[in-house]
Amino acid sequence: MGAFSDLLLIAAEEAEHAEIHAGDGGWWADTAGIMLILPFVAYLLIIFFGKRLKYQGGEFAVGALAINLLWATVLFVMNMTGGVLDQTTFEIARIGSDLVFELGWVVDGLSIMMYFLVNFVGLLVFIYALGYMEGDVRVANFFASFSIFAGAMLVLVGAPNLIQLIVGWEGVGLASYLLIGHYWEDMDNVKAGNKAFMTNKVADVGLILGAILLGLAIGDFDFGHLSEAAVAGNVELNAVALTGGFLLFFGAMGKSAQFPLHIWLPDAMAGPTPVSALMHAATMVTAGIYLMARVFPLFQNMAQDARPWMIAIGAITLFAIGLLALVANDIKKVLAYSTVSQLGYMMTAVAAGGYTAGLFHLFTHAFFKALLFLGAGSVIHAVHSNDMKDMGGLRKYMPTTYWTFIVGSLALAGIFPLAGFWSKDEILATLGHEGYTTVMWIAIAGAFVTAFYMTRAVALTFFGEYKGHGKPHESGKLMARPLIGLAIPSIFVGVLNIPGVDWPGIGNFTEWLGVRVVAMGDYHPESVDFGLAAVGLAAALLGIVVGWMIWGADRKTQEERDSFAVPVLYPLLRQKYYIDHAALGIVGATTGPLARFVDWTNTYIIDGIVNGVGALTRGLGTFVYGILDQRGVDGIFNGLSAVADSAGSGLRKLQTGRIQQYAASFVAGAIVLAVVFVLVS
């Protein structure tokens, strides 16, 4: 009968779970794969029937995610109350007799959390997009790509093995490319899409190589087997664990925008705002963190030597990129840099051994970052500009947006008792406990910076005088309701994981995430460390105060200041006005140049390196071209001088655009590789 009948006989494999107490989820877990498929069904429906409908097919996208959310919620609740651990796979191909490729879906604490997050945030963002995109160009295309975006992310988080993860990973990359370049009439947007795609591609090489290396070491690509082998101390795996771990981390750096591969994310703001919201909250950028969490046992048991590097990169990301948000004037870019910075927190936490801490921050961050982006979108929709210089005073015109944006900002800044406070505090506690004291202080400084730039964004957007054109108005219900829907969890989800608190009947977030094939062995704080929490909170409050002094105080009339919602601070400001100058002076003298320096580094050094590598490659191409045209010397000099030139349009003439030169280089490269391969083997 052959492979066809094998395919029809879908054999459900029950995952082994020795120590961890969990049910198998029954029917809901066995049918969870529907979540991975429905968005693609929606895609097809949108393509064929979308244009005839009122919302151009957005109905299908919303419907698919609504059904998905039902599954995700049921599983989430089941996991809360008893734990769910199940895996369904079926074979799609087999190489020889050992190497099996499987697709399927895994249902465990980690994936259930992600299912819930993607579907919940995705649904609200989709509903918001119905209103946001109304009357825009190519709405049906937008919703079709948007469905793929969510679907690919679900394929990614549901992946039982590295192969399916790569499929989802690339699917997310493709969808993001389509969405970032949605307004392709403008060349800049096309370039932003290209940049995102190519930066991610660079990192993807790491992921793919790492997957091959690890998969061949243990004989298959299954995450469960990988974790078990890591815990059991498999010798073959141990030999490649460090290299494989680094390679996977390199892949994660691209998707999760870790320094220095973060450069694509701010540019990715070119897409419609709902795309940014989803990309920054639940899909795409969380993929890297998710991958690190998925292979956490590998780093916990074997590839420990990779962890200091990961922490260093995370720490640079969280602080240095956070500073960039201070000099950005595009409201979406402020939020984008903020996301990069928060991803740095998550990466640092996971690398330091705080599996739960990092993921809990991912969980809470998804709600308030989606909220902030949707709020920003609402503002942009009203004033028709991304630039905060065109905004100001919007709190009078857009009360719902204003209040929800405030909630999101406070949650992001980590103000008690909002969600961000609890998750950030847990990261600090983990860093402190694991002995990374310096990094912990960097993270605390990062909390200050976070509060600082969010205050700035809020002050410039919602306070002072309106500086744009026309009269802004509150967005319609389709856009306002999702804001409220995200604001509520932004306030409350933090209590799910208060250290030492077990909610009756459901336990806490730490327990839910611990439902994996093997025990994670990460650190959980036993109880709240009030001292550390106070320091973190103080840093955030200081950020708000300083931010307010600089951007809030001199921007509005007396009456507006009085009516501001922080009356406690107001007299303080008035009596000690010199603090204003001092703060302005100190912060302006230190932070400003520092931020500008980082911005400069970002613009010239890192982009320069990227451009330089590109230039070098193109230089080599020209060298070959020079030989082709018997103008070798000329080509070398062009190449060298252009490499030295290193930026700008002068380089472009080197990219010949002649397919056959590329093909010749390709053939030459293939021959060289083949010769190497033959010689080695």
Next chain:
Amino acid sequence: MTFADWISAPVNWVFLAIGLIVLLSGFRVVTSKNVVHAALFLVGALAGTAGLFLMLSAEFVAWVLVLVYIGAVIVLFLFGIMITRAPTGLDEGLDSDNKALPALLSLGLFVLLAWSSVAAFGGEEVASLGEPTSTETIATSLIGRFVIPFEVVSFVLLAALIGGITIARRDLTPLEEEERASV
């Protein structure tokens, strides 16, 4: 097996004859100064290949090659050549000016491939004019073990059909659209 043994088998003479046709035709395909001639030389190369397939007892595939390639694909090529109005006479602009590097590259590729196949399959023999693979075997295999790839390939063909039409279709000018609407 010595060269004398090899050359004394009549089947290898046939191979040499066909191989010579294939190579010469192939050479003319890439060097001919006339586009139509290049396409016609490809017919020679393909016919020779079909002959090789017959020698290798792949009867069905040989006839598929003749039907699909020589019957359809080459005709398509000739259409393409005619529509793009390539001159039927000699044309100087067909090749790029620099042939040295491509020649070197392809020579290197040939040496690499030939050397590695000699190294890998030194004295291995193929069944000399054995029993042809029956069409039944191929049919069973095609809709048995390989049914999924088979379906995928048919989907690819369908997509190519639709894609070809969509790409090659000329959008009507507004004037033409009006005319068509009025009819």
Next chain:
Amino acid sequence: MLVNQFLILAAALFSLGVYGLLVRRNIVLILLSVELMLNAVNINLVAFESMIRSADATGQIFTIFIITVAAAEVGIGLAIVLMIFRNRRSADVSDLNLMRW
């Protein structure tokens, strides 16, 4: 018959195809060269099949797949050539440099 005689012939044909791909400037001729390369691969597959004699004729099946996909490729390729020619009045690849930056 040695399997190598077929493999070397295929290697020669493939290299000729590569040469044509790199040297030709007319897109139709480039497509012809690609057909030569595909054909070389087909010879390899059939020769290996004849050497191994697998039960379900895998090598020949894949040859059929390649022929099919090549037919699709030619259809699409020529459609693209047609469109390019209509827009630019030329079938010369060196004129197609819109993708450079």
